[in-house]
Amino acid sequence: MKYITIALAKGRLAELSLDIFESIGLNCCEMKEKTRRLIFTDEDNKVKFVLVKAADVPTYVEYGAADIGIVGKDTLLEEARNLYEVLDLGFGTCRMVVAGPEELKDKFDTLNNKRVATKYPRIARDYFHIKKGQTIEVIKLHGSVELAPLVGLSDVIVDIVESGKTLAENGLVVFEEICKISARLIVNRVSMKMEKDRIMDIVEKVKQKI
Amino acid sequence: MSRWKLHTPEGVQDILQEECMVKREIEERIEGVFQSWGYYEVQTPTFEFYDVFAGESGIIKQETMFKFFDHQGRILVLRPDITTPIARMVATKLNDMLPPIRIYYIGNAFRYDEPYQGAKLREFTQAGIEMIGTNTPESDAEAIVITIQALLASGLEDFQIDIGQVEFFKGLMEQTGLDEEQIEKIRVLIDSKNSLAIEELIDSYDIDDKLKATILNLPSLFGGIEIIDRAEKEVVNERARKALENIREVYNILLDYGVEKYISIDLGMVQSLNYYTGIIFKGFTHGLGFPICSGGRYDGLINEFGKNMPAIGVAIGINRLMSALDWKGVGFNLSTVDTLINYKAKGRKKAFQIAHELRNQGLAVEIYPGECSEEDILTYARSKKLGGIITIYDEENIELYNLDTDKKVKTTVSSLLARAKSKTESGE
Numbered sequence: 001m002k003y004i005t006i007a008l009a010k011g012r013l014a015e016l017s018l019d020i021f022e023s024i025g026l027n028c029c030e031m032k033e034k035t036r037r038l039i040f041t042d043e044d045n046k047v048k049f050v051l052v053k054a055a056d057v058p059t060y061v062e063y064g065a066a067d068i069g070i071v072g073k074d075t076l077l078e079e080a081r082n083l084y085e086v087l088d089l090g091f092g093t094c095r096m097v098v099a100g101p102e103e104l105k106d107k108f109d110t111l112n113n114k115r116v117a118t119k120y121p122r123i124a125r126d127y128f129h130i131k132k133g134q135t136i137e138v139i140k141l142h143g144s145v146e147l148a149p150l151v152g153l154s155d156v157i158v159d160i161v162e163s164g165k166t167l168a169e170n171g172l173v174v175f176e177e178i179c180k181i182s183a184r185l186i187v188n189r190v191s192m193k194m195e196k197d198r199i200m201d202i203v204e205k206v207k208q209k210i
Numbered sequence: 211m212s213r214w215k216l217h218t219p220e221g222v223q224d225i226l227q228e229e230c231m232v233k234r235e236i237e238e239r240i241e242g243v244f245q246s247w248g249y250y251e252v253q254t255p256t257f258e259f260y261d262v263f264a265g266e267s268g269i270i271k272q273e274t275m276f277k278f279f280d281h282q283g284r285i286l287v288l289r290p291d292i293t294t295p296i297a298r299m300v301a302t303k304l305n306d307m308l309p310p311i312r313i314y315y316i317g318n319a320f321r322y323d324e325p326y327q328g329a330k331l332r333e334f335t336q337a338g339i340e341m342i343g344t345n346t347p348e349s350d351a352e353a354i355v356i357t358i359q360a361l362l363a364s365g366l367e368d369f370q371i372d373i374g375q376v377e378f379f380k381g382l383m384e385q386t387g388l389d390e391e392q393i394e395k396i397r398v399l400i401d402s403k404n405s406l407a408i409e410e411l412i413d414s415y416d417i418d419d420k421l422k423a424t425i426l427n428l429p430s431l432f433g434g435i436e437i438i439d440r441a442e443k444e445v446v447n448e449r450a451r452k453a454l455e456n457i458r459e460v461y462n463i464l465l466d467y468g469v470e471k472y473i474s475i476d477l478g479m480v481q482s483l484n485y486y487t488g489i490i491f492k493g494f495t496h497g498l499g500f501p502i503c504s505g506g507r508y509d510g511l512i513n514e515f516g517k518n519m520p521a522i523g524v525a526i527g528i529n530r531l532m533s534a535l536d537w538k539g540v541g542f543n544l545s546t547v548d549t550l551i552n553y554k555a556k557g558r559k560k561a562f563q564i565a566h567e568l569r570n571q572g573l574a575v576e577i578y579p580g581e582c583s584e585e586d587i588l589t590y591a592r593s594k595k596l597g598g599i600i601t602i603y604d605e606e607n608i609e610l611y612n613l614d615t616d617k618k619v620k621t622t623v624s625s626l627l628a629r630a631k632s633k634t635e636s637g638e
Contacts, residue, residue, distance in 0.1 A: 002496065061499075062499060063499040063500075064497075064498060064499020064500070065499070083402065084402055084403040084404075085402050085403065085404040085407075086403055086404075086405070087406070088406045187403075188499050189499070189500075189501075190494045190495075190498065190499055190500065190501070191499075192403070192432075193370055193372055193432070193474065193476070193494050194370060194494055194495070194496055196432070196433065
């Protein structure tokens with residue numbers, strides 16, 4: 001029998017995902033050991049787990065290198081890959097927002113040249129260009145996005161917010177919410193067809209647990 | 211040396227000898243199937259006016275076309291597909307032919323995907339058929355069966371053809387009374403089987419509860435023919451019901467062809483609604499995350515070029531098919547060079563004569579260009595995995611060296627040619 005490969009985003013999302021997979025009877029104990037390996041096998045169920053960077057999960061699944069993936073909705077929106085998004089797992093919840101300094105809050109819509117710092121250029125462009133009909137200049141960053149408005153690199157940021165604590169500590173406030181984010185279970189378009197029974201079995205079982 | 215001199219641009223590739231032989235072999239096998247079903251090949255230009263591809267039902271986004279200009283400032287594009295140029299050609303040049311018009315093509319198409327995504331080629335080979343002028347379930351089934359036969363001929367064994375019908379979705383949407391933009395939102399979600407978001411979205415619209423349940427059910431309406439039974443029980447309007455009837459008819463014809471084991475149904479397959487007007491289908495196989503072929507009925511396309519003619523067609527992605535066959539380890543018996551001829555000064559003329567004679571007998575023969583030491587010849591022959599070396603010393607004396615058995619035999623020209631002749635005749 002062919003292995004079903006499941007791609008997990010390294011970090012907390014992977015840990016939460018493992019709990020779910022364990023609860024539906026897959027053997028993930030190999031992954032719980034402290035190790036640098038990136039691929040783990042459950043021989044009894046013919047399932048492989050691979051650990052990849054969050055932003056790469058949709059790529060692995062789109063190409064069929066993994067049949068199933070678990071990844072945040074933020075990554076899915078940013079990567080815009082061609083795949084099936086089957087379940088909302090309900091964990092890893094947060095919000096995608098536009099945030100900036102308090103004093104800009106009422107003036108931002110009328111600001112002429114809007115500079116937006118973000119790790120999510122596509123989400124930022126889609127939101128401002130398509131939804132709001134505003135032109136923006138996107139400044140792509142890889143982390144500590146909250147810093148950008150403080151040092152004058154940008155006017156606002158587009159980023160994910162969980163508790164809002166980091167924003168508050170850096171003197172930023174939420175202007176608008178773009179969308180809600182949570183972990184999603186995604187499936188490759190071909191695998192869904194070629195391995196329908198096994199994949200839908202996993203999907204249905206996971207669904208019971210959320 | 212300038213910076214890019216040694217490189218090829220992203221998305222194009224060289225195809226080296228063996229891979230090229232495999233590619234040609236696959237193409238020939240597929241062409242053989244097309245021809246055996248009565249299809250004739252056509253060729254259209256590699257580049258065309260942008261306007262050809264910019265129509266209402268255009269399936270290819272403007273951003274993905276390679277564009278350039280001619281001297282009059284008109285926009286040209288490298289063809290992003292071959293079906294659209296064929297539609298132009300048929301509408302303008304073949305419109306008085308008696309239907310069905312059966313056409314096949316094989317050629318390269320070009321698309322620019324942004325951002326560039328690794329394995330997706332920007333130049334790729336498509337082989338396909340178009341059956342124009344008829345709109346019957348029998349024509350739909352023929353396109354599907356030819357696709358199956360072509361894939362089988364290429365050496366692929368386990369694959370699946372998914373059949374959908376865009377009219378089913380269009381019928382359901384007609385019933386909801388939603389506008390185009392709202393329908394497009396639902397379509398995108400159904401196409402990605404995102405049940406949760408579909409539920410959220412249609413809850414925000416004022417739609418009959420039973421119809422809501424049917425729409426919500428769409429992403430899971432894939433599997434065997436029993437899917438049609440399931441869908442028929444739903445409350446659907448005339449248009450959607452006809453679509454289901456159409457799939458069932460096509461399926462029954464496929465049963466007569468005896469190919470049902472390759473067929474499955476997916477009513478949630480809902481892409482390119484402006485382009486497709488009926489049956490759509492895609493082919494899948496293990497080891498490849500993308501479809502290997504894609505086809506469907508496009509009754510509106512040729513009308514864009516001024517003639518109202520129904521049509522169905524399919525395009526098989528040769529590069530993807532090659533990846534799938536490679537992944538499955540399907541082997542090909544490729545032609546090889548049988549013999550290397552090398553000669554000493556006095557034997558040159560004879561060497562050319564012998565080579566000519568052997569080639570006429572159907573063998574592939576290489577002549578080593580110029581005199582060379584025995585050792586070098588041997589190294590070269592081994593590196594190319596040749597079967598044997600013939601060394602011609604003069605008008606009559608030659609030596610045969612069989613590299614498989616490592617045996618050398620001295621012999622004469624006349625006996626060599628006689629032997630080769632009897633070998634070819636006995637079909638060895």
